[in-house]
Structures are given as structure tokens and as C-alpha cells.
Amino acid sequence: MAQFPDIAVVGAGIVGAACAEALSSAGLVVQVLDRHAPAAGTSAAGEGNVLVSDKPPGAELRLALASRERWPELVDALREELGGAADFEWDAKGGVVAATTVDDSVALEAFAAEQRAAGVDARILTPDEAFQLEPHLTRETALAVHYPQDAQVQPVLAASALLAAVRKRGGAVRKATASGVTRGAGGRVTGVRTDRGVLHCGAVVNACGPWSAEFSRACGAPIAIHPRRGVVLVTAPVPAGTVRHKVYDADYVGAVESGEADLQTSTVVESTRAGTVLIGSSRERIGFDDTIRTRVLREIARKAAALFPVLGRVPVMRAYGGFRPYAPDHLPVIGEDPRVPGLWHATGHEGAGVGLAAATGRLLADLLTGRAPQVDPAPFRADRPALLEESPSSSQPHPRGP
Numbered sequence: 048m049a050q051f052p053d054i055a056v057v058g059a060g061i062v063g064a065a066c067a068e069a070l071s072s073a074g075l076v077v078q079v080l081d082r083h084a085p086a087a088g089t090s091a092a093g094e095g096n097v098l099v100s101d102k103p104p105g106a107e108l109r110l111a112l113a114s115r116e117r118w119p120e121l122v123d124a125l126r127e128e129l130g131g132a133a134d135f136e137w138d139a140k141g142g143v144v145a146a147t148t149v150d151d152s153v154a155l156e157a158f159a160a161e162q163r164a165a166g167v168d169a170r171i172l173t174p175d176e177a178f179q180l181e182p183h184l185t186r187e188t189a190l191a192v193h194y195p196q197d198a199q200v201q202p203v204l205a206a207s208a209l210l211a212a213v214r215k216r217g218g219a220v221r222k223a224t225a226s227g228v229t230r231g232a233g234g235r236v237t238g239v240r241t242d243r244g245v246l247h248c249g250a251v252v253n254a255c256g257p258w259s260a261e262f263s264r265a266c267g268a269p270i271a272i273h274p275r276r277g278v279v280l281v282t283a284p285v286p287a288g289t290v291r292h293k294v295y296d297a298d299y300v301g302a303v304e305s306g307e308a309d310l311q312t313s314t315v316v317e318s319t320r321a322g323t324v325l326i327g328s329s330r331e332r333i334g335f336d337d338t339i340r341t342r343v344l345r346e347i348a349r350k351a352a353a354l355f356p357v358l359g360r361v362p363v364m365r366a367y368g369g370f371r372p373y374a375p376d377h378l379p380v381i382g383e384d385p386r387v388p389g390l391w392h393a394t395g396h397e398g399a400g401v402g403l404a405a406a407t408g409r410l411l412a413d414l415l416t417g418r419a420p421q422v423d424p425a426p427f428r429a430d431r432p433a434l435l436e437e438s439p440s441s442s443q444p445h446p447r448g449p
Contacts (some may be wrong), residue, residue, distance in 0.1 A: 063254030065408030092369020140198030236389025284322030
């Protein structure tokens with residue numbers, strides 16, 4: 048580690064990669080550290096959602112809208128810079144949210160109205176209009192909302208492209224286990240400790256995802272980020288057009304916003320370029336327990352077949368799970384930690400990390416370089432009360448962390 052970078056980013060998932068790309072684009076020399084291969088943790092276990100449809104008006108929605116605007120710009124720019132190395136599988140497919148009961152229809156229509164007032168393109172559909180967009184949707188659909196802004200990206204490919212840009216600009220991506228920071232006069236960060244020695248740098252970015260609490264604690268500035276587990280089913284390939292958009296039921300938004308630790312499931316269905324269908328979703332706070340539970344898989348599959356009856360006849364090839372970085376107040380952490388000058392955080396996005404990554408990287412780079420931020424950073428500050436309340440689940444180390 049002879050090179051002296053301006054910034055060390057700890058964590059090579061989609062958020063860490065986006066931060067590293069934005070910082071290198073601003074002219075800084077960046078090194079990215081991870082104890083495993085890039086995007087091997089949470090990013091590899093995600094569906095690649097770039098959503099505005101599931102967020103109520105507020106700070107996270109503003110960040111999501113900025114990220115949705117930024118993602119295609121980033122895709123085009125890196126394709127021009129990297130050529131064939133920038134394969135994101137970007138798909139601006141749009142989303143459809145379906146309600147099957149009167150109560151859900153009323154709630155969904157009111158939610159969509161609030162989103163429209165906040166700048167989201169949310170179009171109310173009659174059942175017949177919904178069936179034109181999704182012919183295999185359940186005939187129990189009472190009302191639906193079309194969200195043209197929803198999109199999808201392949202998270203491992205996206206992270207790889209972002210990191211390729213960092214390398215091309217003089218940075219590096221290294222396999223190393225970070226265990227804290229070194230500090231100089233005034234307590235300011237002067238480097239990051241690793242199993243390969245100390246990497247001297249001007250600032251360190253904690254982009255460790257579900258393992259951010261462990262790293263932040265080692266740096267002397269603990270934040271309460273907890274692992275929240277989710278499971279996804281993958282079907283055998285289906286005929287083209289079986290599922291045309293990102294489709295989920297009206298219960299999904301409530302599950303996303305809930306802070307309950309117990310298992311919650313809601314139906315999310317979308318196709319991939321390979322022809323398979325990804326089916327979710329589940330949420331539960333069980334620490335770093337990675338056991339695949341049959342009852343969870345059954346509940347996800349049952350609900351998916353209710354929303355898309357055609358999927359009841361499609362075999363499931365595999366299931367995979369991952370841990371998402373959950374913040375108690377459901378907002379990411381983006382910015383410098385006032386307790387340790389030079390320590391920055393970019394974490395706590397839970398299941399929205401892929402979608403929010405582009406704007407997170409830009410916001411962090413704006414703040415670190417002193418540029419005027421495009422998004423108000425105040426709601427994401429690291430010293431807000433919800434993050435400073437430690438709990439036992441935030442102190443559980445896990446060997447797969449960055």
C-alpha cells in the first residue's frame with residue numbers, strides 16, 4: 048500500500064463504489080478496501096431496484112428522485128469512458144403497484160396523490176388499464192398505479208463498472224480487512240488500519256453496509272446500523288412478456304417503512320434479462336443468521352402466485368438471501384461524523400442502496416469537496432439521535448463484512 052490516496056473507501060458494494068466513483072470524478076485519488084471481492088455482500092443479494100414508487104414524501108424520496116435522474120447520466124458517461132467495460136443492464140422498465148381490496152385501493156390512491164405533489168410521476172390505472180400493462184396480473188386487481196420512473200440495474204455489474212472508472216482515474220481497489228482508523232492532531236483521521244498495515248489518507252468513508260456499526264465502533268464513532276435480512280426466489284425462465292414491469296402489491300410500502308423486527312413479507316415480482324423472474328420480498332431482523340427458512344420461501348411464493356397466478360405453474364430454481372443495512376429511522380447516513388473529523392459515513396440504505404447509490408455518491412463528494420450539494424444533507428447527518436442509540440444487534444460482528 049505504497050500509494051498515498053486522498054480518500055480510503057471501506058466497502059466495495061454498490062454504495063461504496065458509487066462514492067468512490069464520484070470522489071474520483073471530483074479529482075481525488077481513491078482507494079477502495081474490502082475483505083472480499085467487490086459487490087460480494089449485500090449488493091450481490093439484491094434485485095437492483097431503482098425505485099421512487101415505494102417512498103413517501105420526504106428526505107429519502109428527494110434523494111431517490113435525484114438518484115433516478117443521475118443513474119442514466121452515469122450509465123451513459125461511463126459507457127463513453129470505459130466502453131465495453133460498463134455493462135449495467137440498465138432497464139427503465141417502470142413499475143406497477145396493484146391493490147386487490149377496497150381498503151388497499153383507497154390507501155394506494157391517497158399515497159399516489161401525495162407522491163405526485165412531491166414530484167413523482169404516479170398514474171392511476173383502472174383494472175383494464177392495468178391488464179394492458181401486465182396481462183398476467185390477477186383479475187382481483189381493483190386499482191393500480193403506474194410509475195414510469197421506476198427502473199432496474201444489475202448491481203454487481205454496476206459496481207464493477209463504477210470501480211473500473213476509479214481504477215482508470217488512478218485509484219485502486221484492494222483486498223484488505225479494515226479494523227479502524229489512525230488519528231493525529233486534534234483527533235483527525237490520518238489513515239485506516241488494515242491487516243496489510245496502515246493506509247495513510249486524508250479521509251475514510253465507512254461504506255460497510257450491514258457491518259457499518261462494527262467498523263464505526265472500531266473508529267470510535269458508533270452508529271446504530273443493524274442487519275435486516277431479506278430473501279429472494281429465482282424462477283426458471285418464462286416466456287418474454289410474462290412480467291413486463293417491476294410489480295408489487297400495495298402492502299409493500301408498509302413493509303418497507305415498518306420498523307418491526309419480526310418477519311414481514313409482501314409481493315414483489317420482476318423479470319430479468321435472462322428470462323428468469325425474481326420474487327420477493329421478506330424482511331426480518333435476526334442478526335446475522337443466514338439460515339434459509341422454508342416457511343419464508345413458501346409465504347413469498349404463495350403471495351406471488353396470488354398476484355401473478357401464472358407463476359403458480361413456474362418452478363423455482365433457487366433462493367438467496369442477504370443482509371441490508373437498516374437504520375432505526377429509515378434514513379441513510381451520509382456525511383462526516385463530527386465526533387471523528389475525517390471519518391465519513393455512506394450507509395444505512397437498507398433495501399434501497401442500489402437505487403440511492405448514484406445520488407449518495409454525488410452528495411458525499413459534494414460535501415467532502417465543499418461544493419454546494421444538490422440534495423439537502425441535513426436529514427442524513429451522522430449525529431442524529433436515532434443513530435446514537437446503540438442496541439445489542441448493532442454489535443454483532445460477522446466474518447463476511449468489509
